[in-house]
Amino acid sequence: LEKALTIFNKAIKINPYDKRIYSIKMELLLKMGRYKETADSAKEGMKYML
Numbered sequence: 750l751e752k753a754l755t756i757f758n759k760a761i762k763i764n765p766y767d768k769r770i771y772s773i774k775m776e777l778l779l780k781m782g783r784y785k786e787t788a789d790s791a792k793e794g795m796k797y798m799l
Contacts, residue, residue, distance in 0.1 A: 750781050765797050 757774040764770065771794035778787040 750777055753777055754781075768794070768798055771798075 754774065754777050757770055757777065760767070760770045761774065771790060775787050775790050775794075778784075778790060
């Protein structure tokens with residue numbers, strides 16, 4: 750899961766406006782039990798979605 754998270758972080762840097770990337774990243778973080786990071790990622794993603 751860590752490797753997948755690294756890939757999604759790189760994808761976000763390339764295209765921060767893709768909502769699907771944030772969605773999958775948040776699912777990964779939830780499965781890993783990293784709730785604070787999930788909330789932070791959601792806040793970051795909302796900047797680009799609005």
